[in-house]
Amino acid sequence: MAELSLNNIVKRYGSFEIIHGADLDVKDGEFVVFVGPSGCGKSTLLRMIAGLEDITGGELKISGRVVNDVEPADRGIAMVFQSYALYPHLTVEENLSFGLRMNGNPKADTERRVRHVAEILQITELMTRRPKQLSGGQRQRVAIGRAIVREPQVFLFDEPLSNLDAELRVQMRVEISRLHKQLGTTMIYVTHDQTEAMTLADKIVVLRAGNIEQIGAPLDLYDDPANQFVAGFVGSPKMNFLRAEVTGVKAGRATVVLTGDKTVRMEVPLSDRSVTSGAEVTLGIRPEHFGEAGQGEADLTVAVDVAEHLGNTSYIYANFGGEQLIIEQPESRNLGKTETLTVSLPAARTFLFDTAGKRLR
Template identity: 80%
Template sequence: MAELSLTNVIKRYGALEIIHGANLEVKDGEFVVFVGPSGCGKSTLLRMIAGLEDISGGEINIGGKVVNDVEPADRGIAMVFQSYALYPHMTVAENLSFGLRMNGNPKEDTEKRVQHAAGILQINELMQRRPKQLSGGQRQRVAIGRAIVREPEVFLFDEPLSNLDAELRVQMRVEISRLHKQLGTTMIYVTHDQTEAMTLADKIVVLRAGNIEQVGAPLDLYDDPANQFVAGFVGSPKMNFIKAVVTGKDTAGLTIALAADKNVRLTLPLAASLTEGTEVTLGVRPEHFGDAGKGDADLTVSVDVAEHLGNTSYIYATFGGEQLIIERPESRATGNRDSLTVSLFAKRSFLFDSTGQRLR
């Protein structure tokens, strides 16, 4: 196991800078997830840690050793890719042992490591099969097993579940989480799926356009996002954003009126001081809407579609031309309505300025 740190890491392709001075500390045994939209640089950052991409500036440190110029095989890492990359003509056992055999590892130790990995991943009965005889989930287990047998200090996962169907993704999330608890090894995992990030991570790193926007525990990012991008990216369904304007400031906080209906006013307990008329954005998570008359302000929305999932319903609605998602418990009758009145709660709401920064 090993700690890992990035210090002002930069990646350029010619004059184009892709990663802009990334700084990150990963503790020994931590499970860290890089998450962000496509093209944000998360896989590039992972590949630089692995040594598959050269860095243009900064420093990568693994286990107390600067590895900028160290070959991938000598970094003490093992990587699991999006594609399984298994040798089709080899059995599972041969695929698992291939790397060790090529490195001249003693046969007895190789067999011991392979059996150990197979036991952890519960693939003992698959050892004599070839990849074409395996399901997608089984192939991914073998790919992970090939990393385990190397006994690395750091595991790197590059969107390993994206080729699996929904049910297998859930199953493999549990498997990977269990694997981390069992091995206690430092793991870095890349995904664009924020549900995977929330369920797997000890620490989430949110990236956008080559910048690290925020780092923290999953629920810390959910409860206390640094800006509008993080607030909208972390959480499923995502946070609702409603245009508003500042109408005043006093000892109670900052008072705003919704742009689509100036009669809907809300005073948020914030220290920020903005001039009257300043445009802001109100953020409300779907589950933070309340019953009419129960909150600090009411608003009426036009109901478009209601999705009933049993113990909860998601109401897709429109307010002032903006799309909202409202979560209601067991609200089966809502689908028959054209409109719905719900409450806003000041203490459960977020406010962002015109640049997307969180107001506090």
Template identity: 80%
Template sequence: MAELSLTNVVKRYGALEIIHGANLEVKAGEFVVFVGPSGCGKSTLLRMIAGLEDISGGDISIGGRTVNDVEPADRGIAMVFQSYALYPHLTVEQNLSFGLRMNGNPKADTDRRVKQAAEILQITELMQRRPKQLSGGQRQRVAIGRAIVREPRIFLFDEPLSNLDAELRVQMRVEISRLHKKLGTTMIYVTHDQTEAMTLADKIVVLRGGNIEQIGAPLDLYDDPANQFVAGFVGSPKMNFLPAEIVEKQPYGVTVALKKQPEVRLSLQIASTDAEVGQAVTLGVRPEHFLEAGRGDIDMTVDVDVAEHLGNTSYVYANIAGGEQIIIEREESRNTSNRDTLTVALSAAKTFLFDGAGKRLR
């Protein structure tokens, strides 16, 4: 395993800059996940680490060695792609050993590595099958096994589960997590699925438009987002955003009122000097942070549109005055039917405040 360092890494295609000075430190053995919407630059950043894309500026270091001009095969990395990229005419065993044999690796060592990878991934009984005889999950295991046999210092995963159905994705998430614990190797993983990021990562890197918005442990990003974009991207269902206005300013904080329901007011403790009376702001509330009526700082009534009952948890899709739709998570809402009204409570301690540019007001 090895540490990874990105220092002011830039990527340009002609005059178009798509990665804007990325800085990142990954410790040896960490599992780091890049997340963000399509086109944010996460796969490009991964390919630059792999050496499949040239960098336009900055430095990439693996294990303390700058690798800007080092060929991909000499970087000590192995990459697992979204497509399985298996040779259809070769058996599983031949797919696993192919790269090693082409590089002239000794047969005894190649056999040892292939056998070890098969045991780790529990595919020993599949060794004589060809890819067309395998399920999607089995093919992905073989693709991962082909990376394992290289015994890399860093594993790179580029949305490896996106071709699998929901049940298989859950299963493979667990298996990749087990693999990391077993091997202890540094892993960099790209996904657009924040559930994958939250469940797999030691550290999450949130990207938008070629910029790194925030880096942190999953629950740190969930509990303490740096801005409205991160707050809305991390968490499922996503955070609710309610238009509001600052109506009072005190030495210890501000009082905000919902724009469409000005009677709904909350006093928030913030130290920011950027807040001013009359300023348009956005109040962020996670679905699970709506409380039972009377148990928070202020009650508000909403019109229920749809209620989804999922066993112990239900998601209530409701409309507030003005038409904005919010999602409320409730543990007991079997009796909440369509077109009912529902009264819930807001707690200042469980809300977030953002200015017009999306900056968090703390």
């Protein structure tokens, strides 16, 4: 078991800085997920923890020990990559035991560990097969098993499910979650998949352009995003954003008018007292938070482009003043491409951001 501490971690390639002073504490036994768009630095940060990338600046501690200059093999870490990286000429049993045998681990202990891992991952019947005889999900189990058998202090996962089809991804998410509960080991997981992040994590770290934008529990980030980037990135389908203008500010509330239709006017709570009348803002609302017409502070009528029916839920893809919206409806509706839909905006469910993405409420 282990806890990790990242203090002002920096990564540069020459004069180009990739990670700009990352600070993060990971508790013993915690499941932490790094999310962010491509190129944000999440895999680079993971590889620095693993020791596969040098740390340019800052301090990395594992269980209180500074490991900046410690070799990867001596950090007590095991990593599962996007590619399975199995030896094609070896059986499953030989793949699982390879690292232990190369390190001179006693034969009896190696056999014990391999049997234990095979039971945990339910791959006992696959032990004599070679990788080409396994499905994608089975190969991923073996790759994870090869990490478990080392009995590391920390598991690192770098987008391990990206090569699997949708059904297998769901299955493996359940397996990894079950595995974490069973082992109780500290895990750090990199993904771009919102569902993986929301369902697996104890704590999510949202990165953008080498900076940590927000850290928190999944539902805390979903309900209380720090800025417009986090609000738009966390959640699937993503939050809707509507251009608006502040026309008045009084007693901690702002009156805003939607740019797409200036007849749509509403009052919203305001926590930033520096906002003044005439300011351009963005109003955010999640797809499931639209209300029925007449039940919010303002109604808006949208032109329906596509209705996606998913049983007891429908997603309405619509246009409002040139802006694209996704509206979740609790039941299927027979809406054609030329029809309109009127919904309400409940002020308590909306967010307000300035032009730089700073949250105003």
